[in-house]
Amino acid sequence: xxxxxxxxxxxxxxxxxxxxxxxxxxxxxxxxxxxxxxxxxxxxxxxxxxxxxxxxxxxxxxxxxxxxxxxxxxxxxxxxxxxxxxxxxxxxxxxxxxxxxxxxxxxxxxxxxxxxxxxxxxxxxxxxxxxxxxxxxxxxxxxxxxxxxxxxxxxxxxxxxxxxxxxxxxxxxxxxxxxxxxxxxxxxxxxxxxxxxxxxxxxxxxxxxxxxxxxxxxxxxxxxxxxxxxxxxxxxxxxxxxxxxxxxxxxxxxxxxxxxxxxxxxxxxxxxxxxxxxxxxxxxxxxxxxx
Amino acid sequence: xxxxxxxxxxxxxxxxxxxxxxxxxxxxxxxxxxxxxxxxxxxxxxxxxxxxxxxxxxxxxxxxxxxxxxxxxxxxxxxxxxxxxxxxxxxxxxxxxxxxxxxxxxxxxxxxxxxxxxxxxxxxxxxxxxxxxxxxxxxxxxxxxxxxxxxxxxxxxxxxxxxxxxxxxxxxxxxxxxxxxxxxxxxxxxxxxxxxxxxxxxxxxxxxxxxxxxxxxxxxxxxxxxxxxxxxxxxxxxxxxxxxxxxxxxxxxxxxxxxxxxxxxxxxxxxxxxxxxxxxxxxxxxxxxxxxxxxxxxxxxxxxxxxxxxxxxxxxxxxxxxxxxxxx
Numbered sequence: 001x002x003x004x005x006x007x008x009x010x011x012x013x014x015x016x017x018x019x020x021x022x023x024x025x026x027x028x029x030x031x032x033x034x035x036x037x038x039x040x041x042x043x044x045x046x047x048x049x050x051x052x053x054x055x056x057x058x059x060x061x062x063x064x065x066x067x068x069x070x071x072x073x074x075x076x077x078x079x080x081x082x083x084x085x086x087x088x089x090x091x092x093x094x095x096x097x098x099x100x101x102x103x104x105x106x107x108x109x110x111x112x113x114x115x116x117x118x119x120x121x122x123x124x125x126x127x128x129x130x131x132x133x134x135x136x137x138x139x140x141x142x143x144x145x146x147x148x149x150x151x152x153x154x155x156x157x158x159x160x161x162x163x164x165x166x167x168x169x170x171x172x173x174x175x176x177x178x179x180x181x182x183x184x185x186x187x188x189x190x191x192x193x194x195x196x197x198x199x200x201x202x203x204x205x206x207x208x209x210x211x212x213x214x215x216x217x218x219x220x221x222x223x224x225x226x227x228x229x230x231x232x233x234x235x236x237x238x239x240x241x242x243x244x245x246x247x248x249x250x251x252x253x254x255x256x257x258x259x260x261x262x263x264x265x266x267x268x269x270x271x272x273x274x275x276x277x278x279x280x281x282x283x284x285x286x287x288x289x290x291x
Numbered sequence: 292x293x294x295x296x297x298x299x300x301x302x303x304x305x306x307x308x309x310x311x312x313x314x315x316x317x318x319x320x321x322x323x324x325x326x327x328x329x330x331x332x333x334x335x336x337x338x339x340x341x342x343x344x345x346x347x348x349x350x351x352x353x354x355x356x357x358x359x360x361x362x363x364x365x366x367x368x369x370x371x372x373x374x375x376x377x378x379x380x381x382x383x384x385x386x387x388x389x390x391x392x393x394x395x396x397x398x399x400x401x402x403x404x405x406x407x408x409x410x411x412x413x414x415x416x417x418x419x420x421x422x423x424x425x426x427x428x429x430x431x432x433x434x435x436x437x438x439x440x441x442x443x444x445x446x447x448x449x450x451x452x453x454x455x456x457x458x459x460x461x462x463x464x465x466x467x468x469x470x471x472x473x474x475x476x477x478x479x480x481x482x483x484x485x486x487x488x489x490x491x492x493x494x495x496x497x498x499x500x501x502x503x504x505x506x507x508x509x510x511x512x513x514x515x516x517x518x519x520x521x522x523x524x525x526x527x528x529x530x531x532x533x534x535x536x537x538x539x540x541x542x543x544x545x546x547x548x549x550x551x552x553x554x555x556x557x558x559x560x561x562x563x564x565x566x567x568x569x570x571x572x573x574x575x576x577x578x579x580x581x582x583x584x585x586x587x588x589x590x591x592x593x594x595x596x597x598x599x600x601x602x603x604x605x606x607x608x609x610x611x612x613x614x615x616x617x618x619x
Contacts, residue, residue: 034398036348036405082572094344094397101346101401102531102575109524109568117561222520226406233402264417271410278391278399 004138006259007252012144014251015151016209020224021231021243022155023202027075029238030175030195033083034097036104038203039224040111045071045207046216047119053126060128060212061146067204075200079193082107087192108221115218125215143212150209158202159240171195175238223267230274236284246285249273305448312437320436321508322553324443328505329549331447332522333529333541335497338454339490341535342466345397349388349404350526352411353381353495355518357502359415362428362512370432374503381499382492384411389488412518419514427513430506442504450497454538457490466490470536521564525552528571534581543583 020042027035045067052063082103090096129142162168173181174191181188210216210224231250235242250273257269277284308327312320332350340347360377368376388407392400419426457463465486468476477483502517509516525548533544555563578585 034401085576097398098344098346099575099579101398102527103572105348105524105527106568106571106575109564109571113562113565113568116564222406222409226402226409229402229405233399262417262421264413264420267406267410267413268417271406274403275391278395278403282395282399 002138005140006255008135008138008140008148009144009259010252010255011248012140012148012151012213012251013255014248015148015155016206016247017227017231017251018244018247019151019155019202019209020206020228021235021247022158022240023199023206024225024228025232025235025238025240025243026171026195026202027199028232030171031079031083031192031199032087032093032096032178033079033100033192033196034104035196035199036101036225037107037111037221038104038199038228039221039226040108040115041071041074041200041203041221042207042210042224042228043115043216043218043221044074044111045204046211047115047124047218048204049208049211050124050126053128060208061150064150064205064208067208068201071204071207072197072201075203076193076197078107078200079196083196084189084193087189108225112218112221119218121218123215123217126211128212141213147209147212150205154202154205155240155244159244162240226267227270230270230277233282234273234277234285236286239284239286242284242286301451305444309441309444312440317436320440324436324440324505324508325553326546326549327440327443327447328501329525329529330542330545331443331450331501332498332526333533333545334447334450334454334538335494335501336526337530337535337541338450338457338497339487339494341530341537341540342463342470343487343490344470345393345400345487345491346527347404347491347494348401348523348527349407349495350498350523351518351520352404352408352523353385353498354502354522355408355411355415355514356381356384357499357504358506358509358512358517359514360499361503361506362430365430365432365507370434374500377499377503378496381496385492385495386488389491393487393491394484408518408520408523412514415518416514427511430510430512432507434507436508439504439507443501446497446500446504451538453493453497458538462486462490524567524571525549528567528574531571532574532578532582534583537581537583540581540583544581 020038024035024038027033027038048067048070049060049063052058052066053060058066083100086099086103087096090099129146131142132139133142133145135145162172170181170186171191171194173184173186174188174195178188181191227250231243231246234246234250235244250270253269253273254266258266261269308323311323315323332354336347336350339345357377360380361373364373364376388400388403392403416426457466465476465481468479468481469483469486473483506512506517529545529548530541531544532548533542534540552563552567555566559566
């Protein structure tokens with residue numbers, strides 16, 4: 001693998017991580033829910049794309065049109081049924097954080113258990129547009145190129161929605177200060193439910209994108225949650241541009257490590273980055289205030 | 292007087308448990324090893340996470356480190372030295388994790404511990420595949436399961452002893468303060484980061500030792516077996532069901548849940564994680580402070596109602612609620 005190929009592969013992986021992390025940063029930054037079952041939502045969407053492609057013959061790009069609204073609705077349901085009662089009863093943010101961590105940790109095992117019953121524990125994949133394409137002298141598979149374009153396209157759309165519309169401004173206001181947002185007439189419970197659902201939609205899109213070029217298993221959710229969390233912290237909680245940049249960095253580092261060192265050491269590299277961020281800038285590379 | 296009676300009762304209970312292998316069959320001993328193992332794990336977890344409310348999701352990381360150390364070194368050193376070595380490695384890892392995360396907000400600690408087991412599993416796998424060339428080790432020790440059981444029982448008693456002493460000491464008071472409000476604790480001059488680090492290290496060493504002592508039970512050890520995330524999950528729900536801030540809480544939660552888990556994994560091997568996950572969410576919803584706390588609140592309410600009836604006044608709603616609030 002030449003350096004150029006490795007760099008492009010790293011960007012593809014990083015774009016996917018960025019997409020996943022943007023959803024998580026919405027859920028944690030706006031809805032204030034630390035969602036440990038996030039990676040399992042990604043894996044669920046990957047299996048959904050697999051089923052759509054295999055059983056119904058719907059290609060994953062069209063599958064996004066089904067999976068993303070599905071993820072949105074699932075996220076909305078999870079928030080209103082399971083998490084909203086916890087938000088209502090929590091006297092302060094610390095209690096809510098512990099409660100949401102515990103509840104979503106339980107949810108993780110439920111989702112994982114259902115996936116294991118349905119699909120077993122083997123590595124799963126499908127072939128989609130696995131034809132070589134030449135980019136800047138490097139050869140990569142067409143599906144990876146599409147994955148990168150989709151990740152960047154969805155990420156930029158979301159960024160524009162949040163920064164250029166009235167509705168996005170309201171969401172960002174809740175992220176900055178829930179109390180003050182209420183004073184200017186923003187319904188923070190609705191905003192939180194919406195942000196959580198949006199995060200679910202982004203998790204689904206990340207899952208579909210990942211399934212186009214990677215193998216996945218029912219138990220792989222933990223690693224995706226972990227990487228998304230590290231990207232969120234690296235980028236600064238609630239910061240979309242930060243998540244995008246941090247995601248690309250993580251993807252590049254991982255691909256370089258697996259190309260030039262050993263594929264078995266990618267998670268170690270991820271943790272090394274996390275450790276460096278914790279010791280050097282716990283508020284994130286692009287974060288301003290300490291939480 | 293009450294303390295002496297309590298200590299005597301605990302001593303009798305442990306003596307009775309120590310005699311268990313004399314009248315239990317092989318299956319019984321195996322079951323008791325699992326049970327005492329989980330009681331110890333849940334109690335050790337609650338030692339740190341109960342009062343500080345820093346949720347550790349890394350139980351199986353330390354458990355696996357213990358088991359793997361034994362499988363790698365049991366042939367080269369005497370058994371007690373291997374246990375000591377495992378404890379040292381567990382201590383080193385816990386200090387590394389603690390130093391990186393415990394001076395920051397709790398959520399960083401949770402995230403770091405969340406993936407720690409997976410990280411160590413992958414590192415061990417990588418090391419075994421690339422350096423030693425074999426994945427999976429056989430483990431044949433010269434002693435029988437009753438020795439494993441007695442070792443575990445001693446560790447369990449030591450864990451309760453430590454928990455008891457901490458609750459009675461200045462350290463226990465400091466921990467409660469950190470759990471209630473860390474900022475206030477710091478302003479009172481408490482070295483909060485150091486207190487948390489010491490407790491986390493202690494709790495992690497005990498968990499490592501549980502893994503190390505139980506290792507011979509498997510005879511064949513592989514990273515996927517000893518780094519099974521279900522162990523972290525079970526420990527957590529046991530401690531929370533009983534009540535993580537109480538000395539006997541984790542044990543009260545561990546006994547019924549362990550038996551339930553044994554039954555579920557025998558009868559519903561494919562579905563037990565779904566059932567346990569739902570059960571866990573139900574516990575967080577209905578009994579956020581554990582069974583013991585709930586029962587205490589109930590008896591306190593009944594008592595206050597009875598005394599009020601004796602005094603000839605009707606029970607008032609507000610007072611009942613106050614008693615409930617006081618019970619926490």
